[in-house]
Amino acid sequence: MSAAEALSQARAAGIQVRIDGEALVLDASAPPPAEVLNLLARHKADIVNLLRPGNDGWSGEDWREFFEERAGIAEFDGGLPRDQAEARAFSCCVGEWLHRNPARSPSARCDRCGQSKGMLLPYLTGYSTKDPGHTWLHQDCSRAWHQAHRAKAVSALVAMGISIPAKFADDFGKNGSA
Numbered sequence: 001m002s003a004a005e006a007l008s009q010a011r012a013a014g015i016q017v018r019i020d021g022e023a024l025v026l027d028a029s030a031p032p033p034a035e036v037l038n039l040l041a042r043h044k045a046d047i048v049n050l051l052r053p054g055n056d057g058w059s060g061e062d063w064r065e066f067f068e069e070r071a072g073i074a075e076f077d078g079g080l081p082r083d084q085a086e087a088r089a090f091s092c093c094v095g096e097w098l099h100r101n102p103a104r105s106p107s108a109r110c111d112r113c114g115q116s117k118g119m120l121l122p123y124l125t126g127y128s129t130k131d132p133g134h135t136w137l138h139q140d141c142s143r144a145w146h147q148a149h150r151a152k153a154v155s156a157l158v159a160m161g162i163s164i165p166a167k168f169a170d171d172f173g174k175n176g177s178a
């Protein structure tokens with residue numbers, strides 16, 4: 001069982017779980033059943049990670065909710081079969097992650113090949129207006145850089161417990177982005 005499954009079992013038992021520092025705080029109207037407590041204790045470290053917001057301000061839970069919401073919209077409003085809806089939702093997550101995790105490279109040096117010779121362009125990769133930042137790239141290096149950055153987004157999402165939908169993996173492989 002994963003941390004996410006342990007959390008949803010706790011919720012099914014009427015227990016809300018929050019984090020306070022390194023501890024889990026349980027919010028329930030009745031004493032929590034021992035089996036739920038055991039489950040939460042066993043997965044505590046992972047649950048804390050899942051609920052703690054990352055650098056982008058979203059926790060693993062927030063990402064999972066975003067994924068589920070997008071998949072639901074694609075399936076019920078968009079009329080897609082479930083597997084395609086999940087692939088679409090995963091693409092939305094990748095896009096959102098990239099926006100929320102802008103890359104910044106400090107100096108006028110290509111962030112892909114490391115050279116400072118040639119014409120470097122500042123690429124704006126996130127949408128934070130407070131601190132947009134940018135990364136320097138040669139135009140020729142941009143494609144490979146963006147593929148690598150996209151792969152980073154995919155691993156970050158996988159690490160947060162969202163598995164890559166089969167249909168998405170197909171597209172991903174086809175585009176040579178993996």
Ligand SMILES: [Zn+2]
Nearest residue numbers: 110113138141
């Ligand atoms: Zn370069």
